[in-house]
Amino acid sequence: MKNIILLTSLFIATFYKAQFAISIKAPIDFNASEAYLYKLNGSKDLIIDKAFKKNNTWDFNVKEKYEGMMKVYFPETNSSVTFISENSNVLLNFTTKNGKVAKIDYLDEANKIFYGLQDQQKKKEQILPALYQIVTFYRDDSAFGKALNDEIGNLSTNISYNAEKHPFIDYYTSNYKKYLSETAGVKAPGNSEIINFLNSTNNYLETSSLLRPILISFLSNSNKASLAEETDKLLKTVNLETPRGQTILSELIEIFNVYSIKDLKDKYLAEAKALKCTINDRLSGTIKSNENTAIGSVFPNYKFIAPSNTKTKSIYDIKADKKVIIFWASTCSHCEKEIGEMLTKYNELKSKNIEVVGLSLDSDKHSYTEKVKLLPWINDSELKGWYSSYVDTYNIHATPTFYIVDVSNKIISNPDNFVEVLNFLGLK
Incomplete structure (x- = not known):
């Protein structure tokens, strides 16, 4: 009996030892609950907990071991704060400006070090070269000359930390410097080196936010003719039957989608669908969102929240021979151009029983409502930006994104722009 009690006590102690707490404090006027x-x-945020404000503080208890980047999102203000976890307690406060998160004060050791390094690296890349030029115009014994030399000295001296005590910080810092930092006179790694790294590195890769930028660097090393060949080498090495290989495949499909490299997106999406092994959640989600929006698929319905210019309750309730659906944002310059062209043709579209539906990825209510006042077609928004539910459902990676559906809500076209919309509809 004593042995059972002892084992139980050890289990409980181990269980709670693996947990860590996160405490975030906001100003009293921050209107989020x-x-x-x-x-x-990889590049996907996965929700793991929810908390409500108590005494202007949000407290989370994380039960599973985790080392890597984390984020807390406040949907009522569409604000977020980012930080790292090294499987130890996180403590931070923040100030606000115009109701949004402004300055973040990291109070735990790991985040103090990490964001100190981030700030220094940014200044090294963007400010230090300019300081070297400016300082030549001032005497070393002048007040400003001394200040410039002091700042150059500060930026030239690396922040020290214990790599064994802070393994995630060391992983992120060393690999960012090696694979992503643009240092004068230092040759960037070639594709063979990147492939070896992606295949052999530890699980910090998936939690570090480095995966997608390194993959983009890998693709940038390849010319158009060799892009598929180089990608095949990478995927063969990392093995598509492993979680790492499937996460990389998912990232690549989405990158090819973002950059409109349709032939390669289709090629690797077909490879993903043809896999006979167990598929991880990340790749499964990529396959699903692409199936939702494939030509010939029925466009998933969307129930409106507060639509303008309609009394209908959902996309399916709109009666039209065809519907042009645009995902856009009031702050998107490309959208501004497309919307300008749409305004000149909207009456002609309506005359042919073609309706336009805009789903916005705005987060600022004022900006959205002011813009929507000028638009005659149906519009709606969750006002959650890229946290909107339809981002994953409709495979949205950039704004504007267009879909054309028929009377049965079947997708008949996925144009790149409004000119292609008009060409497809025979209205150019």
Whole structure:
């Protein structure tokens, strides 16, 4: 009996030892109640907890071991704060400006070091070269000359930390410097080196936010003719039957989608669908969102929240021979151009029983409502920016994104711009 009690006590102690707490404090005037905690997988935020404000503070208890980037999102203000976890307690405060998160004060050791390094690296890349030029115009014994030399000295001296005590910080810092930092006179790694790294590095890769930028660097090393060949080498090495290989495949499909490299997106999406092994959640989600929006698929319905210019309750309730659906944002310069062209043709579209539906990725209510006042077609928004529910459902990676559906809500075209919309509809 004593042995059982001892084992139980050891289990409980181990269980609680693996947990860590996150405490975030906001100013009293920050008008948010609920908050969501996310961890990272590649470039995807995965929700793991929810908390409500108490005494202007949000407290989370994380039960599973986790080392990597994290984020807390406040949906009522569409604000977020990012930080790292090294499987130890996180403590931070923030100030606000115009109701949004402004300055973040990291109070735990790991985040103090990490964001100190981030700030220094940014200044090294963007400010230090300019300081070297400016300082030549001032005497060393002048007040400003001394200040310039002091700042150059500060930026030239690396912040020290214990790599064994802070393994995630060391992983992120060393690999960012090696694979992503643009240092004068230092040759960037070639594709063979990148492939070896992606295949052999530890699981910090998925939680570090480095995966997608390194993949983009890898693709940038390849010319158009060799892009598929180089990608095939990478995927063969990392093995598509492993979680790492499937996460990389998912990232590549989405990158090819973002950059409109349709032939390669289709090629690797077909490879993903043809896999006979167990598929991880990340790749499964990529396959699903692409199936939702494939030509010939029925466009998933969307129930409106507060639509303008309609009394209908959802996309399916709109009666039209065809519907042009645009995902846009009031702050998107490309959208501004497309919307300008749409305004000149909207009456002609309506005359042919073609309706336009805009789903906005705005987060600022004022900016959205002011813009929508000028638009005659149906518009709606969750006002959650890229946290909007339709981002994953409709495979949205950039604004504007267009879909054309028929009377049965079947997708018949996915044009790149409004000119292609008109060409497809025979209205150019």
